[in-house]
Amino acid sequence: MKIKIHHIDKIEGHMGFEASLQSGNIKEAFVDVLEGARLIEGILRGRPYQDVPVINCRVCGVCPVVHNMSSIKALENALGVKVDKIVILFRKLLMLGEIMQSHVVHVALLSGPDFLGETNDIKLIKKYPKEAELAFSLRDFSIKIMEIVGGRAIHPISTEVGGFKVLPDKYKIEEILKECDKNLKFALNFYAFLAGKIKLPELETELRPVSNSSKGEYNFYGDDERIISGQGLDMNLEKFYGTIKELQKPKSVVKQTELYNRHYFVGALARMLNQYELLNPEAKKIFKKLPQDKIKSNQFYNLIAQWIEVVHAIEEIKNICEKLLSLNIPRSSRQKIVLREGEGIGSVEAPRGTLIHYYKVGKDGRIIDSNTITPTAQFLNDLEHSLKVYLLQIKDLPDAERALKIKSLVRAYDPCISCATH
Amino acid sequence: MKDKKIKIGIFSLTSCEGCENIISTKPRELLKAIEGVELVEYKFLEDEPMKWEPFDIAFVEGSTITRENLEVAKKARQYAKIFVTLGNCAQFGGIHKMKNYRGKERLMAEIYKYPETIENPEIMDMEDVVKVDYNIPTCPINPEEFLRIAYDLINGRRPTIAQRTVCYECQRRGYECLLMKGEPCMGPITLGGCNAVCLKSKMPCEACRGPYEGANFESHFKLIDKMVGKVRREEILEIFGVKDKIIKTRKQKNKKTK
Numbered sequence: 001m002k003i004k005i006h007h008i009d010k011i012e013g014h015m016g017f018e019a020s021l022q023s024g025n026i027k028e029a030f031v032d033v034l035e036g037a038r039l040i041e042g043i044l045r046g047r048p049y050q051d052v053p054v055i056n057c058r059v060c061g062v063c064p065v066v067h068n069m070s071s072i073k074a075l076e077n078a079l080g081v082k083v084d085k086i087v088i089l090f091r092k093l094l095m096l097g098e099i100m101q102s103h104v105v106h107v108a109l110l111s112g113p114d115f116l117g118e119t120n121d122i123k124l125i126k127k128y129p130k131e132a133e134l135a136f137s138l139r140d141f142s143i144k145i146m147e148i149v150g151g152r153a154i155h156p157i158s159t160e161v162g163g164f165k166v167l168p169d170k171y172k173i174e175e176i177l178k179e180c181d182k183n184l185k186f187a188l189n190f191y192a193f194l195a196g197k198i199k200l201p202e203l204e205t206e207l208r209p210v211s212n213s214s215k216g217e218y219n220f221y222g223d224d225e226r227i228i229s230g231q232g233l234d235m236n237l238e239k240f241y242g243t244i245k246e247l248q249k250p251k252s253v254v255k256q257t258e259l260y261n262r263h264y265f266v267g268a269l270a271r272m273l274n275q276y277e278l279l280n281p282e283a284k285k286i287f288k289k290l291p292q293d294k295i296k297s298n299q300f301y302n303l304i305a306q307w308i309e310v311v312h313a314i315e316e317i318k319n320i321c322e323k324l325l326s327l328n329i330p331r332s333s334r335q336k337i338v339l340r341e342g343e344g345i346g347s348v349e350a351p352r353g354t355l356i357h358y359y360k361v362g363k364d365g366r367i368i369d370s371n372t373i374t375p376t377a378q379f380l381n382d383l384e385h386s387l388k389v390y391l392l393q394i395k396d397l398p399d400a401e402r403a404l405k406i407k408s409l410v411r412a413y414d415p416c417i418s419c420a421t422h
Numbered sequence: 423m424k425d426k427k428i429k430i431g432i433f434s435l436t437s438c439e440g441c442e443n444i445i446s447t448k449p450r451e452l453l454k455a456i457e458g459v460e461l462v463e464y465k466f467l468e469d470e471p472m473k474w475e476p477f478d479i480a481f482v483e484g485s486t487i488t489r490e491n492l493e494v495a496k497k498a499r500q501y502a503k504i505f506v507t508l509g510n511c512a513q514f515g516g517i518h519k520m521k522n523y524r525g526k527e528r529l530m531a532e533i534y535k536y537p538e539t540i541e542n543p544e545i546m547d548m549e550d551v552v553k554v555d556y557n558i559p560t561c562p563i564n565p566e567e568f569l570r571i572a573y574d575l576i577n578g579r580r581p582t583i584a585q586r587t588v589c590y591e592c593q594r595r596g597y598e599c600l601l602m603k604g605e606p607c608m609g610p611i612t613l614g615g616c617n618a619v620c621l622k623s624k625m626p627c628e629a630c631r632g633p634y635e636g637a638n639f640e641s642h643f644k645l646i647d648k649m650v651g652k653v654r655r656e657e658i659l660e661i662f663g664v665k666d667k668i669i670k671t672r673k674q675k676n677k678k679t680k
Contacts, residue, residue, distance in 0.1 A: 009465040012439055014490075036436030036487020037540050038518035042529030047657065054628075055661065058517050061440020061562060109446065109467060121467040125453065136449050143447055151623035153447055154440045154562045158623040165624040250536040332624070407469070418438050 003391075007034065008407050010110045010119065012062050013417025017406055019391055029388045031380060031410070035421040037253045044370045049075050049161065049361055052370075056357070057155050059372065060419045062105065064155045065098035065146065066350035067357075067372075067419075073222070073346030074357040075161045079337055086324070087163045087333050090149055092221050093176075093320045094156065095348065096313045097145030099220060101153075102351035103268070103306040103313075104142065106414050107194070108135035111303050114408035115198040134190045138310065141183045145317065148172045162335035170329055177321040184282065184314045191286060191307055200300040201405070202393075205386045207297050209270030210259065210378070212237075212349050218271070218278035218312060220349040227347075227354065229264065230273050230296075241345050241356060246373065254420045256380045257373060263381035266353025267414065268305035269295065280315035283308045299386055300412045306351075339365040350375050352414050376420035383413050428576050429477035430456065431463035432508070433498050435484030435491040437516060440562040441509035442466045442483055448565045455573050476501050479575050481558075483508040485515045486551055488541050499552040504575060507548045508568070510561035510630045510662050515545040517561075519663030547667065556581060559631040560616055561662055567615055583615050587634045588627045592618035600626045606650045606658060611637035611668075630662040633671045 005017040019029035040059055044052055056071040057064035069091060076083065106112075109121050118124040125132040143153045148168045150156030158165045210229045212222040227233070227240040235243070246255035258264075272279070273296060276287050286308050295301045341363045347356045353375030360369035387409060394405045434442055445452060446466060463472045480502035486492040499505050507513045515522075521529055522545050530537040548554050558571055567583075574581035589609035592599070595618060601607045607626035609618065613634045620627055633639070646655045659665040 007465075007471075009469045010467070014434075014436075034488065034490060036485075036491055036518075037530070037534075037542065038436065038487070038516075039521045039526065039529045039533060039542075040518065042533050043518065043520040043524055045529075045532075046524065048654075051657075051661065055517050055520075058438050058440070058561065061438035061443045064438070064440065105443070105446070119469040122453070122461065125449075132449075139447065139449075151625075152619055154444055157620050157625045166622075248535045251539040253534075253540055255534075 003402070003406070005403055005406060008410050011411055011415050011417065012060070012419070013415070013421070015410070015415065015417045017387070017410065019387070021391070021395060024395070026388045026391055029391055030384055033252060033254050033417055033421060035253060035417045037421060040422045041370045041372055044367050047367055049079070049359070049365050049367060052359065052367060053159060053161070056372075059422045060416055061154055062416060063098060063102050063350050063352065063419065065094055065150060066348050066355055068156050068159055069095060069221075070346045070348045070355050070357045071359070072159060072161050073348065074344045074359050075346070075361065077344030077346060078342040078359050078361045079161065079340060079344070080342065081162050081335065081337060083163055084333060086327055086329065088221065089320055089324055090164060090167060091159070093317060093324075094146060094149040094159070095220050096317050096320070097142045097149065099351050100142035100310050100313045101139060101146065103310050104135055104139045106351070107303055107307050107310075108132070111408070111411040111414060112194065112198070114404070114411060115200065119404075131190060131193050134186045138183055138186050138190070141179055145176055148176065160334070162337055163333035165334060166332050167329055170325065173321050173324050173329070177318060177325070180314055180318040180321070184311065187307070187311045187314055188282065191311065194304075194307060200298070200303070201408075203298040203300055203386065203390055203409070205297055205299065205389050207273075207299065208259075208262070208264040208382075209273040210264045210266050211271040211274045211354055212347055213275065216278070218275050218280070218316075222347045222349060225347065228274055237345055237347050237356070241358065244373070244378070246377070254377050254380060257378045258381060263385050264378065265299065265382045266375045266378045267302055268309050268351070269299065269302040270353060271349060272305045272308065279308070280312045282315055283312035286311060299382075300409065302414065303412050306414070339363060352376060352416055352419070353379060372422055374416070374419040374422065376415045376417065379413060380415070380420065383410065383415065427458065427460045428479070429460045429462050430479045430481070430576070431472070431477055431498065431502065432461070432466075432481045433463060433483065433494055434465060435482065435494060435512070436487040436518075437484030437509070437511040439466075439483065444562050444565050445568060448569060451569055455569055455576065459576060474501055478502065479504045479506060481506050481508045481572070482512050482548070485511045485518065485545055485548070487518070487543065487545070492551070495548070495551055504555045505552060506556045506558060506571070506575070507554055508558050509563045510559065512548045513557045513559055514547050514632060514663035514667055516663055517661060519545040520660050521545065523660050545663070547663070559613065561630040564616060564619070583613065585634070585636065586614045587637065588612040588614045588616060588618050588621070588631070590614055591616070592621040595622070597621045598624065600624065601645075604649055606646050606655065608658065611639055611642050628658055628661050629664045632664050633668045635671055635675070639668065639672050
């Protein structure tokens with residue numbers, strides 16, 4: 001028996017799915033990436049380093065900030081640039097805006113609807129107008145943060161190697177702070193709705209969660225440049241970059257990665273399994289109520305983990321704004337960059353998981369070599385593995401119902417094919 | 423005839439999908455604008471397969487890299503009365519048009535182990551692929567401009583974009599002039615409508631909205647070349663794929679004046 005889904009809608013980018021079964025066993029199951037190769041790593045080579053964050057954020061229109069950030073971090077490592085504390089606080093604030101934005105879109109519009117019985121969002125919004133309004137308001141808040149700090153909702157403008165071209169005025173930070181409590185309530189109310197309405201399918205897979213770590217903080221910015229996994233892996237970023245392998249199958253435009261020849265998982269659920277003890281109070285409360293045995297082996301819970309991160313993010317936005325208001329905020333924070341030859345790796349936690357950028361810069365400040373390893377490229381092997389496991393459970397369902405189930409698992413991973421291909 | 427529903431499709435080719443995402447950032451306004459409109463395709467918000475039959479307005483994001491991209495663009499043109507590009511990738515090929523200038527075969531071979539198995543065509547402006555009726559420029563589009571143009575089209579009006587430069591919009595807002603500081607800003611030759619959003623954050627304009635036809639390219643390029651040299655000037659204009667369009671625009675202007 002052959003199963004083919006030509007195009008999986010409601011994900012970022014273009015992807016299909018194919019599987020074949022023989023006498024009740026899965027012979028093969030794989031995703032089929034339909035995105036065109038933009039060769040963004042290639043077009044950066046030969047260009048001045050200043051162009052890199054500008055071009056690279058355009059890898060993805062849902063998570064541009066993290067591409068911008070991790071390329072800036074990599075270039076700062078290559079050029080030996082150190083940045084002020086206040087710069088890091090603003091970068092974190094900007095990233096939290098994006099984490100929220102991406103998760104709200106994914107949970108409320110892309111993946112969540114699969115479990116609410118209506119995949120057409122226009123109809124869904126009419127069915128649940130009050131809850132839709134909560135999601136819209138949360139998204140407005142996240143966009144406002146990105147506009148204030150980054151200069152625009154999508155594709156940030158103010159960020160650069162060494163700092164920010166302009167920093168927001170204090171009253172703008174006060175404005176964000178004022179809206180935190182209200183939005184936290186919105187996020188908790190929306191979670192109550194989700195928890196009451198959604199029943200996630202059972203799934204039992206071997207889940208190897210990998211993420212950036214940081215001591216003392218639930219981390220997106222990757223302060224410590226260390227990568228950890230729940231299974232005891234703990235290595236610095238450089239070593240991790242050297243350990244994972246990118247493999248291209250013929251015809252595939254995505255280089256799927258392996259860690260010690262095995263699949264692994266990155267994303268909200270991975271971060272949470274690795275660092276749940278560092279979640280902010282309200283987020284931790286929700287996490288503790290989850291069925292702890294199930295979340296360790298069921299990637300559908302990625303959806304719930306994302307919403308817990310929305311809650312965590314709002315609490316963290318409040319913390320950061322309070323810290324910023326106790327500091328003197330300069331009008332800008334730019335540095336004169338001294339050119340030197342060098343290599344650098346930078347990593348942050350994107351909404352969809354660990355994102356890595358690598359650059360080699362020449363004496364003239366131009367890029368000699370570049371590489372991007374995206375979260376989706378890292379978890380696609382894991383997704384294919386889970387699909388095989390899940391397919392055995394649902395193989396006897398009618399075609400349409402089975403197709404929807406397959407799509408719902410794919411969407412729960414929140415793949416970003418524009419990112420994965422780049 | 424009067425109460426026949428207007429049918430709209432939003433299509434996505436290879437791109438970052440930021441323009442599609444932007445549209446959904448104004449959900450309340452979007453829902454109002456499409457009230458009474460039938461959305462035949464918008465893969466960001468629905469999961470039903472596209473049935474190809476005549477419809478009214480196609481909004482197309484992204485550029486044609488894969489054969490399937492090309493097919494969608496051509497079908498959208500064939501079935502839609504009005505074809506509108508959405509954002510810089512569709513209008514001018516986007517950032518990935520840079521691979522045209524940098525030896526795309528060589529780049530493919532540098533990046534992939536099996537380069538010959540991957541489609542790698544020349545990236546084109548949409549107007550060179552199909553007949554385009556309107557462009558909604560910028561990388562990424564701004565949602566207000568999209569809503570205004572979409573609203574005009576839905577209501578049977580011809581949308582227009584005010585003919586003025588980014589430089590004009592920047593000055594009116596009183597932002598600091600980066601050109602005067604010696605930064606290579608393309609504001610004086612670029613079509614406005616973005617409210618000089620980049621200049622607000624002190625980022626020089628890189629012409630993502632495309633050339634302003636009335637601009638004095640010669641004198642501006644002379645100035646930029648003095649600042650950073652011709653090589654860098656061309657490099658900047660390659661970022662958003664507008665270099666070719668500027669050459670086309672200048673040729674047309676020269677023809678007119680002759």
